[in-house]
Amino acid sequence: MQDLQSAKQLVQAFHANLEVPDADPADVLRTHCAETLTWHGFHPFNEIKGPENVARAFWKPLGRSLTSLQRRQDIFFAGHSEIGGFAETWVVSMGHLMGLFDAPLAGIPPTGKIAMLRYCEFHRVAEGRIAETAMFFDLPHLMEQAGLHPFPGQTAQHLVQPGPRSHDGLLFAPQPAREGETTLALINSMIANLGQWNSGLSLEDELRLDWAENMLWWGPTGIGATYTIPRYAQQHSGPFRAAFSERSKTSHVARLAEGHYAGFFGWPNFSARLTGPFMGLPATGETGEFRVIDIYRREGDKIAENWIFIDLLHFWKGQGVDILAQLPQNDPA
Structure with missing residues (x-):
């Protein structure tokens, strides 16, 4: 090792x-x-x-x-x-x-x-x-x-996204092992609580099990960034759950933590069937896969910030929508 x-x-x-x-x-x-x-x-x-x-x-x-x-x-x-x-x-x-x-x-x-x-x-x-x-x-x-707007139905905010509010994300030096273990345990709790969409709690109360009330969710362009549990539920998590059904279990290639930071990625992370409108585009009824990276910052015993990378071009191409082929210079007209 x-x-x-x-x-x-x-x-x-x-x-x-x-x-x-x-x-x-x-x-x-x-x-x-x-x-x-x-x-x-x-x-x-x-x-x-x-x-x-x-x-x-x-x-x-x-x-x-x-x-x-x-x-x-x-x-x-x-x-x-x-x-x-x-x-x-x-x-x-x-x-x-x-x-x-x-x-x-x-x-x-x-x-x-x-x-x-x-x-x-x-x-x-x-x-x-x-x-x-x-x-x-x-x-x-x-x-x-570049002045292009491929996803007209973005529900949150597009930004050039900052790093951690705490300005302590560059862990070049060794970190206490216990801190990383605590962070990883919190991420695993969050995955268990959110991963299957069937807790029986309201979405906001489900989030409060592991997330700080003033959480920051730095989502990909096309979905956007959002702030606080209520706005995250309103501007991303709620619309996302409403758009999809038959979500698979989460699968990761790597999941790790050091200090107050953790992350994972999947290839893909999960799949789900698009049964409602999403990102301003209509339902297809097709199952699509989500390639995802999530990076987390823990503050105390809650997740304070989350940066998310989702290959939306891959997802939509699998739904029959080739965003790159629609770019102006690729338009035969």
């Missing part, structure tokens, strides 16, 4: 080398990643195998699109994943990738102006190399910055 501090140092070096001027991403990935690297990215990048392929398909196009690329990191922590019995070591990074939007990315037209792409990544470190990565990024957020 990889030591947490050495795993953090590996990922920090990887990040730093990606930002070296004129660095070749393929060289950087070959240096820091295993030859058998598996990379999970949002649609249209999806799953990629091997460092060179990841560099060619994602990092090089990203660098051409967002020039003078800079990582603005808000949360950084590591842990041994509960999934699989704490045998795997993962390092988590979350924030924005910032640059000058000078060339199209995934068909999104450039602005020539500063742009910030929300991201969160999980890196599994084994034998001194990054062996697996989940790299999630909010492309609809970039669309909004």
